[in-house]
Structure formats: C-alpha cells, structure tokens
Amino acid sequence: MTGAHRDNLPDWALEASLGIFIHWGAYAVPAWAEPEHVAGEPEPEGGWFKHSSYAEWYANTIRIEGSLAGAHHAEVYGSAPYEDFLDQWKAEAYDPAEWARLFRSLGADYVVPVTKHHDGVTLWDAPGSEGFNTVDRGPKQDLLTPLAEAVRAEGMRFGVYYSGGLDWKITDNPPIVETDDIWRYRPNDAEYTAYATAHVRDLIDRYRPSVLWNDIEWPETGKEDGSLDALIAHYRSEVPDGIVNDRWGADIWDYRTSEYSMAADHETGVGWEHNRGLGSSFGYNRVEDASFTLSPLALAKHYADVVSRGGRLLLNVGPDASGRIPEIQVRTLEGVAEWMRALKPYTAGRSFPGGDKATVSAEDDVWFRFWASGDRLVVVADRPDAVKIDAPGFEVVAIALPE
Template sequence: MTTRAGGPRRRDLAARGGPAVPAWWRDAKLGIFVHWTPASVPGWAPVDVEIGDLMASGAPHPMASSPYTEWYENSLRFPDSPVAVHHRATHPGRTYASFADDFRAGLDQWDPGDWARRFRATGARYVVLVTKHHDGFCLWPSEVRNPHRDGWTTGRDVVGELAEAVRGEGLRFGVYYSGGLDWTFEDHPIGQLSDLLAGLPGGDYPAYAAAQVRELVARYRPDVLWNDIMWPGDVRHLRAVVADYRRAVPDGVINDRFLPRSRAWPLVTSAPGRRAIDASARRGAARHRGIVPPRPPLYDVRSPEYTVHPDIEHEAWECVRGLDRSFGFNRASDEAHFLSRDELVWSFLDIVAKGGNLLVNVGPRGEDAQIPEAQLRRLDWLAEAVGPRSEGVAGTRPWVEAGTEADGHDVRLWTDAGDVVVAVRGAGAAGEVTVDRLRAGPAATVELLGPGAAEVAGLPDGLRLRWRDGADGPATRFRVRGAVAAGRPT
C-alpha cells in the first residue's frame, strides 16, 4: 500500500476565504470511521482480494465481487456473484430491505457511551459516522421525505446520540453522507467504475441530497462533512451547499469526494467515455494499490483509500481504511484478513511521519449493535500504542524527511514542538540503533515515550539511541531534544 496520491494543488477557497485547514484536524492524527447499515445484518462479502487489487484485475464486473459488505445490495443484483450465491443459501427469500427490521431491533442493545469511551481510549480525536450509505438508509429521523421508500430510517436518532456521546468524551464529531449514490433513487447494477458514474441519480435526487446535508448540518453541526463518490448537482449547486456548511461550522472540514456533475457528463457516460474511464481506473488501482479520488473543485482534505503516500505530503490528507478488507462488518473475515498488531501500529506511525491522519474504520454488527471482538482488540492495540494523551503523536508535524533505516530497523521521524520524535520498528525492550539522518547537538537529551530508560550519544556517523526496560511492542518511540538533521550545523 505505497504510492503517491498526487501533489498539492490550490483548493477552491471561495467558501472558506482562506487556505488553512483547521489546526484541530492537522493535530488530531487519528480518527474513527463507523460504517453501520442494514448490510451489517447479513454482514458478508468475499475476502480473497483487497479493493485495489480487485479494481486492477481486469475482471468484467469487479464491484460485483467487492470485499466491502456495505455494497451487499449492489452485489445481489449480479445473480452469480459470491454475495448472491451466499444470500440464496443463507437468507433464502429475504429482501435487502427486510434487514432494516433486524437493524432497528438491534438498537435496543446499543450503548453509544461505551463506543465513545472506547474511541477516546485509542487516542482518536474525531469520529465520523456513516449517516446514509449508498442504500439510502438514514440513521437519523430525517424530515426530508424519500419519495421512493418512505420510512427508510432508523426512527431513533442514532446520529444525534453518538454525536452527544462522542463530544461528551471531548472528541470532534463528523458525518459521512453518500451524495453520489442512493439506490432508492437509482438501482442500476454497478460492476465497473463507469457504471458508478452512470448510476449517479438525477431528477429529484440532487435537491433531496442537498436538503438532507443541510438538515444534518443544522441539527448536528458536524466538525467533518465527509461526502462519498461524487456530488449529484453541478458546481454552482455544490458551492451553495458548501458555503452553507462553512457559515454554520467555520472550523469544519470537508473531504475530497465532492466532484460535481458537469457539462461533460454525456461524453463521460457514452460508450467510448466509459471504456476510457474503466481503463484509467484499472491503471490507477494498479499504480496506487488502492483508491485515490480525483480532485474536486472544493475540498480541504485528500482521502486515499486503502493506500498510503510513500513520502511526506504537506497537503492535508487522511488514509481511510477498515481494520480488515471491508468497512462494514464482515462475518467472513478471520485473523488472516485483519491488520496485525504490528501492521496497524506501524502503519499509523508511518502516516504520522508523512503528515497525514489515519481514519480507521470499525464495522459494528447490525443485529445487536456490538463492535466485534476482533475489532475491539485492535482498538485496544491502538490504545496501548498511542493512548488518550497521544503523547508524541497529536499536534506533531513532519520532519525534514519521513524516515530511514537504522541497523536493520525501519525508522520514522517527525517533530513535536521543536523536538524530533524517532520511532523504531520492532526494536524490542532493549537495544541500540544509530540514526544516520540525525546529529546530536551539544545539549542533546532523549526521553523514551513509554516505560524504560534511554540515553543518546553523538557519533561521527549519526545519533546513537540506546535503551533498556522498554515495552516489547511494534515500535519504540523516543523524544530527542537538541538533534538536527545530518549536514546541518549543530
């Protein structure tokens, strides 16, 4: 999962009136995404391939075999898809809509306060909840009537309850909204990226989506407005919605998935246009080993999906991914399909060193509103590695370079209030490394971020760190005061 997702480009600043992404977001480093829909009741998708490899495979209908369980309803529209075969065997005669009844019943066991406390313990600073995914099901009692499926909501104000619980723990709260797809308005089967573009609803949907987003903003004042896929209206329509959000939440953040419908749409959705789009999507997925959205005219934060930049990016960005190969809960996932402790913690530190945030997803079960044990265990790993104080992580910025190697160990570097934070992968409870990118100043000192003791020494070939009695975890972190980059005067 290493690729460059594109260099900086000036955002459209008309709505904000300035270039700065709010400091709270850049300081946060870790956020929790929550995908929780009626698809979480059947909770099944194939697990044999990750999304980037699938989209690069050249298969005729890759999205029919999506590893994302939240795409369950779409996969059902392909009779021979793995999901359709599984559904006929496991849930014979049931419609997708019927799973909403199980979902609503499961809410009786939901404890939003417990979720919020667990999220805070990881060191996360913000939580983004899916309020409406592509199936159109709303997790709040929307007063904007769906003309095609009345009552397609939780009834209970899930969004409001989680917002209150999360903010009660001192975290920021954001909302995800699928602006580009709503299968109650357009249920065209999506097999390729070009099908997705062709499935962008028109008619009364742009007004419906705008009204719902404005309702979410008015009710919950979300700190993050996280749109998915595209925006169904034109750029003028988009500017008005974003401007309303900026006025309501001046320090709010929007992501980069607001690409509006344009005059080129007939060409884009023509047969030649669709072939070109699918070919480009395959090349991009192969290059990125994940999904990198195209830049829209308005955005604050880039959101590469299941992929990470290879180096420092000064443009605000967050890696979005699940703990396994799906965002929604997947019963088919076992330990082999989840991030290991080392992969999860080191990936997070790697992202921090490159100037990004990690928005890592949990997918609760739909039938009982519980976060599965395998996911809770990984939240605990983050809590052990980062913790609610986020010492040496929150509020940091990239150093001169993201990292290097030292005595056979991967090393990542970033700055915290003028100090250099050094993370050494797999270093054990005791040992020493010499970091050739650093030199010790005359009064250099070191602090081990965690249990144990450390000492620092300046050598001709670098800065030597030696430690003992540390924690034997995925990474050992040090705060070094008085260090400078190699080649600079001490």
C-alpha cells in the same frame, strides 16, 4: 462551481492524527462479503465489484450475475429483497457511550459515522426519508444524536459521512459491475439534488459536524445550479472551523483522502487523511477472521507510518446488527490502545526535519518511522536501540512498537 478552499486547515485538524470511521447499516444484518480482495490491489478475475470485500456493498454485489455474494444470499435468504434487512436490524445492544469510551481510549480526535450509505437508509429522520430511515423502521430510533452527544462528552469532535453520489433506493438501475457504471448510474437530476441537499443541510443544522465527509461525488445538477456552493457556504457559516473532504467532484475540498492503496498520490504534505477498515471491509463482515484483521502491531505500524508522512488515519469499525463492535475488532483496538495513548503527545504539530537537522538510519531489518513534533524528534521502531539518530537541536523521543 467556484473554488471554496481554506487557506489552511484549522489547528485542531493539523494536530489531529486519529479519527474513527463507523460503517453501520442494514448491511450489518447479512454481514457478508468475500474478504480476500483488498481494495486497490490487483483485481480478481471477474472484477472488483463482483468479488467486492466491502460488506456495505452487499445490496449491489448480490445483484451481479455469478457473484458468490448472490449465491450466498440465495442460499440463506432466498429471494428476499435487501430492504428486508432494514426491518431485521434492531440495534438492541447499541451503547454509544461505550463506543465513545473505547474510541477515546485510543486517543481518537474525531469520530465520523455513516449517516446514509449507498443503500439509501438514513440513520436519522432525514427530511423526505419517511419509511426508509432508522426512526421509522428497524432500530426505531435516531442513531446519530446519542452518538454525537457521547462522542463530544468524551472530548472528541463529531463528523458525518454522507453518500451524495449513490442512492440505490432512489435509482432503479442495473448493478455496478465496473467503475464506469458508478458514473453512468448515479442520480444527477434536480429532484435527487434537492433531496440530498436537504439531508446534508439538516445534518449541518442538527449536529454542527466538525467534518463534512461526502462520497462518490455530488449530483451534477447541484454543481451546475449553485446549490452545492450555497450548501458549502452554509456549512462554513455554521461551523467556521469545520473541514470538508475531497469527494464532491468539485473544487471545494479542504484536504485530500486516500483509501486502502487507492489514491496514494493524495498522501502528500500535512493534513491529508487515509481511511481503511480493520479488515478488508468497512461494514461488518462475519467472514473476516484474524487473518484478515489488523493485529495490534500491524495497526501500530500503519498509524506510525501515516503520522510520519503528515497524515491522519481515519480507522473504521463495523458494528454488528445488534450494535456491538465485534470482538475481533475490539481485541485489536484494546491491544494497541495503551501504546497509542502514550504516543499521542508526540503526534501534534508534526513536521519533517531535513538537511543537516536530523539523520535517522538503521539496518534493513529494522522497521522505523520518524517525524518532528515541535522541538522533539520522535522515532518509532521495532528496535529503537538499533536506530542511529543524529538530531542536533532536537530532544529525541524513541518509542518501541507494541509487543
């Protein structure tokens, strides 16, 4: 496996500060997980996977002996297989143009939908996926093409997420109950490598995605036989200003990612990406209420913190099975949209003033973050008038957090 880095991120990625992640799949039908256990924080008794807050992992969690998800499934659905949810998923209220308008109202730069998650369901008629995609079953439509068109019509870039490392439709293994099981049970053979490679190549050829976002590494055969090198080379050729994330298990990444409190050591320099949900799940979890969901103020602070440290925020929404973004999520997004749009002109080209160029300080009870954007020093604070700023040579822009 040869290294395939960019020397520098393209200008659009350096200037971008907000992406929208979309986890939408058959798991939106049961839409259930324990919401209390935020990923990366101290594990609950019995382990993270048994008590996973990720609703998109439902197919795995219900198979773990003694899990609350398993008990919930038995009570509500009896012994019905997970595959039944694909047929029950109708997407009858899906309006990609409405989604795109909402994302644009936040000042989003790019949108990255899940095209295949670990359950193996593809949201388009992927080659070789016959009988297990949203064109043949469930929604009975290609969910990606109209979204790509709507996103681009609103002036945003379109990317794709693909689970290269796990596919529970392909494998027939015990459930994942500890992290080592991921690497023990993920498919690595030539047949799956060819299958996944054909999918991603098709995504590249159809959608020319600005972001190629893989998850849980890539099958080992593909790393060893040169096919991953060839796939990335094809992407570079087709999308010269496209960027590749760091979850391939190979030296091909353009930028580093972190997730909730996991991989915080990747949050250095400029151009890294932090991803998380509005709650403790990526897929829609009907159990999540306001207590588990970022408020407009909390989201504003999180966004400002990521921007101040040189990163991009990839913020996830989880639509319900009909295709509606749940009201509790919309409430937060609409509540912070005006503030985020007002901040947007000051997030591009950010850098870090140091030495005697700028000094920003405040009392301990004052929350603030700051960065340079060109010749402007941007300060975001809950009480801007309580922040002391000494920034010779900078135009100071002080922005209060939303109410």
